[in-house]
Amino acid sequence: MTSIKYEAEVALRFDRISDRFKPVVGEHDFRLEAVLNKVGKLTNRKVLDLGCGQGRFALKLAEAGAYVIGVDRSLGMLKRGTNQIPRVQASAGRLPFATDSFDVVVSIEVLEHIFPIEPILKEVARCLRPGGQFLAIDKNASCLNAQRPWLPGLAVKWLDERRGLWMYPAGGPVRERWFWPGRLKSHLSRHFADVAVSYLESPDESGIVFRSFPAARRFVLWSGRAPGEAL
16 A cells, blocks of 8 residues: 555544544643653744644644644544644645744654654654754553553554454554654654653553553653754
8 A cells, every 4th residue: 555545544534533532632641741841942933743633732832832833634633623723734744844844843643643654754854944853752562551561562452453442443454553662763863863762651650560661651752853953
């Protein structure tokens, strides 16, 4: 399947289930807090929310002082979103923005739905100004299941897909891909400098296993900056 057809299949799936997603994100959402802590001051900075969906994270970033634009392939998700944030329907692999347009690009649980990711990373790097930041939060392929920490998260995902409990049905044309932290870091390092990996603690991972072994956590924040000095 070509990347264009793959992307279209993913967008169609999101169109069909757009009503399942919460329209807002809490003030203390651990993903939001991780982004805000990493990116620092956002006042007057131009931010792209890549895969913005309904714009719930974009709205919070705007409230923190940023000028935010959202982009998403799913028209169904965009239609259900807030009109307070400018949002564009477009492909992540063909972003409709000029080179050096943004100070920050944020991607929260988006890369797992895209294949291949190399064209997307290249586009993000193009759209970032020199020294601009890219922050991606996604699933950790090496995580343990929060409810049953003796089981690998990927094993539970595999079983749930076959029980019809996952976003994409087993055996379908697309699937949700989780990332090995070091492997995605290597991909990012081809396009960004100072790439770092941080393991995020979600509210259901408060047990000793996840406190003692951060690499067992489900969510990871990958961060890097565009080559060159900030203007």
